[in-house]
Amino acid sequence: xxxxxxxxxxxxxxxxxxxxxxxxxxxxxxxxxxxxxxxxxxxxxxxxxxxxxxxxxxxxxxxxxxxxxxxxxxxxxxxxxxxxxxxxxxxxxxxxxxxxxxxxxxxxxxxxxxxxxxxxxxxxxxxxxxxxxxxxxxxxxxxxxxxxxxxxxxxxxxxxxxxxxxxxxxxxxxxxxxxxxxxxxxxxxxxxxxxxxxxxxxxxxxxxxxxxxxxxxxxxxxxxxxxxxxxxxxxxxxxxxxxxxxxxxxxxxxxxxxxxxxxxxxxxxxxxxxxxxxxxxxxxxxxxxxxxxxxxxxxxxxxxxxxxxxxxxxxxxxxxxxxxxxxxxxxxxxxxxxxxxxxxxxxxxxxxxxxxxxxxxxxxxxxxxxxxxxxxxxxxxxxxxxxxxxxxxxxxxxxxxxxxxxxxxxxxxxxxxxxxxxxxxxxxxxxxxxxxxxxxxxxxxxxxxxxxxxxxxxxxxxxxxxxx
Numbered sequence: 001x002x003x004x005x006x007x008x009x010x011x012x013x014x015x016x017x018x019x020x021x022x023x024x025x026x027x028x029x030x031x032x033x034x035x036x037x038x039x040x041x042x043x044x045x046x047x048x049x050x051x052x053x054x055x056x057x058x059x060x061x062x063x064x065x066x067x068x069x070x071x072x073x074x075x076x077x078x079x080x081x082x083x084x085x086x087x088x089x090x091x092x093x094x095x096x097x098x099x100x101x102x103x104x105x106x107x108x109x110x111x112x113x114x115x116x117x118x119x120x121x122x123x124x125x126x127x128x129x130x131x132x133x134x135x136x137x138x139x140x141x142x143x144x145x146x147x148x149x150x151x152x153x154x155x156x157x158x159x160x161x162x163x164x165x166x167x168x169x170x171x172x173x174x175x176x177x178x179x180x181x182x183x184x185x186x187x188x189x190x191x192x193x194x195x196x197x198x199x200x201x202x203x204x205x206x207x208x209x210x211x212x213x214x215x216x217x218x219x220x221x222x223x224x225x226x227x228x229x230x231x232x233x234x235x236x237x238x239x240x241x242x243x244x245x246x247x248x249x250x251x252x253x254x255x256x257x258x259x260x261x262x263x264x265x266x267x268x269x270x271x272x273x274x275x276x277x278x279x280x281x282x283x284x285x286x287x288x289x290x291x292x293x294x295x296x297x298x299x300x301x302x303x304x305x306x307x308x309x310x311x312x313x314x315x316x317x318x319x320x321x322x323x324x325x326x327x328x329x330x331x332x333x334x335x336x337x338x339x340x341x342x343x344x345x346x347x348x349x350x351x352x353x354x355x356x357x358x359x360x361x362x363x364x365x366x367x368x369x370x371x372x373x374x375x376x377x378x379x380x381x382x383x384x385x386x387x388x389x390x391x392x393x394x395x396x397x398x399x400x401x402x403x404x405x406x407x408x409x410x411x412x413x414x415x416x417x418x419x420x421x422x423x424x425x426x427x428x429x430x431x432x433x434x435x436x437x438x439x440x441x442x443x444x445x446x447x448x449x450x451x452x453x454x455x456x457x458x459x460x461x462x463x464x465x466x467x468x
Contacts, residue, residue, distance in 0.1 A: 132152055325344065349398075
């Protein structure tokens with residue numbers, strides 16, 4: 001099923017890139033469809049099942065309209081990154097059309113007073129009085145964000161809001177990786193490469209537009225110009241380098257730099273089954289998700305490196321967990337980076353109870369979301385400095401019961417849009433390990449201590465079997 005959805009996604013972006021009669025006609029006749037799927041599935045296939053999602057997404061049954069969120073992870077938010085811009089795209093019998101590209105401040109500013117009561121953190125640290133479209137992705141659960149984004153978009157009378165049946169979120173990483181395949185891109189005399197794409201685009205939107213004589217209200221039109229030049233370049237190499245694009249799309253989906261949501265139940269079920277909906281999930285057991293929110297510190301996440309450690313220990317009062325994030329601010333005070341102002345939340349199993357916190361000077365908030373309990377607080381890190389924040393909490397009794405029965409499971413999820421976050425586990429039990437997946441280094445076998453160093457490029461699952 002994963003290959004089916006990869007086919008659908010590549011066809012989606014390929015159709016945007018071409019919009020030609022050749023694509024529409026050959027797909028409708030089944031020629032292109034069969035060729036691509038036969039390539040992905042060399043063995044026998046039930047085409048009636050495997051091709052179900054593709055024609056619908058391309059508007060073969062009826063026109064489909066999608067809301068595309070450009071989430072900038074150099075200004076990290078729980079849902080992947082600040083929604084600085086968005087696009088509306090429509091497919092009608094395979095014919096794609098980008099109908100609108102706009103900065104989110106435009107739609108929000110044209111709808112003063114429309115929105116909802118903001119979260120306490122947005123109100124306190126950004127001074128927001130009305131929660132609107134651009135700040136809608138406050139949850140680390142993308143289906144929640146997508147539904148809220150659609151709600152705000154409709155309330156603000158967004159273009160074709162009632163026709164939208166899917167939401168797609170894209171971080172700059174996706175475009176940078178595609179540029180590695182297509183080569184440099186020249187737009188309005190500006191050369192974009194995989195190394196400079198995000199920074200140059202941010203500069204043009206924030207400062208460069210003035211030097212080019214462009215009005216402030218039109219400063220994000222460069223996004224439309226980039227799209228019109230960029231997307232046709234993709235198809236030039238897509239069919240030739242099919243396997244490269246397939247690997248790229250799969251990697252971006254798994255790393256949550258490309259996130260999908262459909263309002264159509266069976267489509268969303270397909271997406272959810274592959275883990276490409278960016279949802280908070282995990283098997284029954286322990287749970288770990290750290291979510292940062294850049295609140296008013298420019299694009300400083302580009303110079304922040306993170307290392308997350310998680311430890312548990314069995315005590316007479318139950319199982320105590322400590323989650324610690326270490327931040328290194330390698331930037332300075334520039335047009336792009338500043339002092340890092342971060343609202344950090346740790347998501348733990350429901351029923352967890354906070355015991356202590358270190359590394360902050362603010363109050364600790366807590367709440368429930370998507371069946372998880374969270375603790376949150378604010379911290380600030382100056383350029384050239386390091387910061388550390390730790391939450392210590394008592395895990396709920398059901399986790400302790402599982403450990404006593406000889407089983408422990410941990411779902412460690414990456415925050416949407418993050419990159420290269422290191423993860424270290426130090427899990428100490430009151431009985432010896434008899435098995436673990438993933439396994440430890442062989443020299444660490446045979447005791448009651450599980451130690452693993454890995455990363456959160458993707459979600460991680462850990463299963464440990466203990467002696468009875």
